[in-house]
Amino acid sequence: xxxxxxxxxxxxxxxxxxxxxxxxxxxxxxxxxxxxxxxxxxxxxxxxxxxxxxxxxxxxxxxxxxxxxxxxxxxxxxxxxxxxxxxxxxxxxxxxxxxxxxxxxxxxxxxxxxxxxxxxxxxxxxxxxxxxxxxxxxxxxxxxxxxxxxxxxxxxxxxxxxxxxxxxxxxxxxxxxxxxxxxxxxxxxxxxxxxxxxxxxxxxxxxxxxxxxxxxxxxxxxxxxxxxxxxxxxxxxxxxxxxxxxxxxxxxxxxxxxxxxxxxxxxxxxxxxxxxxxxxxxxxxxxxxxxxxxxxxxxxxxxx
Numbered sequence: 001x002x003x004x005x006x007x008x009x010x011x012x013x014x015x016x017x018x019x020x021x022x023x024x025x026x027x028x029x030x031x032x033x034x035x036x037x038x039x040x041x042x043x044x045x046x047x048x049x050x051x052x053x054x055x056x057x058x059x060x061x062x063x064x065x066x067x068x069x070x071x072x073x074x075x076x077x078x079x080x081x082x083x084x085x086x087x088x089x090x091x092x093x094x095x096x097x098x099x100x101x102x103x104x105x106x107x108x109x110x111x112x113x114x115x116x117x118x119x120x121x122x123x124x125x126x127x128x129x130x131x132x133x134x135x136x137x138x139x140x141x142x143x144x145x146x147x148x149x150x151x152x153x154x155x156x157x158x159x160x161x162x163x164x165x166x167x168x169x170x171x172x173x174x175x176x177x178x179x180x181x182x183x184x185x186x187x188x189x190x191x192x193x194x195x196x197x198x199x200x201x202x203x204x205x206x207x208x209x210x211x212x213x214x215x216x217x218x219x220x221x222x223x224x225x226x227x228x229x230x231x232x233x234x235x236x237x238x239x240x241x242x243x244x245x246x247x248x249x250x251x252x253x254x255x256x257x258x259x260x261x262x263x264x265x266x267x268x269x270x271x272x273x274x275x276x277x278x279x280x281x282x283x284x285x286x287x288x289x290x291x292x293x294x295x296x297x298x299x300x301x302x303x304x
Contacts, residue, residue, distance in 0.1 A: 009049035015099025015142035020277035025094035031285035063133025074103030081107035095272035106161030239279025257294035
């Protein structure tokens with residue numbers, strides 16, 4: 001059966017304090033994303049970029065920066081992702097900053113409720129993104145999407161998917177985490193998020209980590225991968241705003257993606273926080289496209 005993919009560009013950095021992630025979708029296209037997917041036998045529909053409010057560059061209000069604009073973008077993303085799923089197409093959201101995951105994963109959660117499917121979210125990121133307006137040191141909503149999806153945040157965002165919370169913490173597995181604010185860390189433990197941080201990966205290895213993160217999946221599970229490019233070590237992926245040393249190497253990241261592909265359950269994907277303004281000759285976009293290829297079955301190993 002041919003995998004049918006919809007590429008959805010969301011060119012905004014509205015949830016961050018620094019500009020540049022808005023150029024991420026085009027950088028992925030320039031790096032050959034569509035050609036790579038088609039080389040794997042994937043049918044690709046690029047629906048172009050969504051169009052939402054510009055970045056006004058304002059300071060936070062009540063602990064949230066650009067709440068109205070972030071809400072508008074997430075509604076657009078929600079509707080586009082839900083439409084793709086309803087048409088039996090696998091949505092690939094090209095970000096854009098990670099606040100957009102509220103709309104994307106919210107749409108996936110709504111679709112799973114409608115179809116009676118289980119949801120597993122694999123969140124690959126250097127950050128837990130579990131801040132609230134009371135915990136955040138910055139007010140940037142790209143540090144809050146997981147909290148909002150779990151029902152901790154402003155009603156404008158927590159209710160986008162039509163159910164609060166959109167997802168339960170037990171549906172999420174986080175991998176590659178290595179930068180968490182102090183108050184955020186306490187909240188993560190309080191809520192019970194399952195986090196495979198970089199120490200866990202160092203001690204147990206990437207293979208064991210991904211096996212644990214994908215445990216108990218079945219054919220009725222919708223697997224969503226949230227791939228924040230800062231998941232990767234900045235030595236191989238410098239083109240992100242919030243670089244954190246000590247991330248997965250190229251081979252570790254390839255193994256991660258290949259093991260996800262082996263499940264045959266990938267059903268939606270976000271590619272977030274690519275910032276070409278901070279990149280070197282589009283290198284990070286090229287690495288990201290290569291890894292997305294592995295998610296869709298391009299193996300670096302000679303196996304039957």
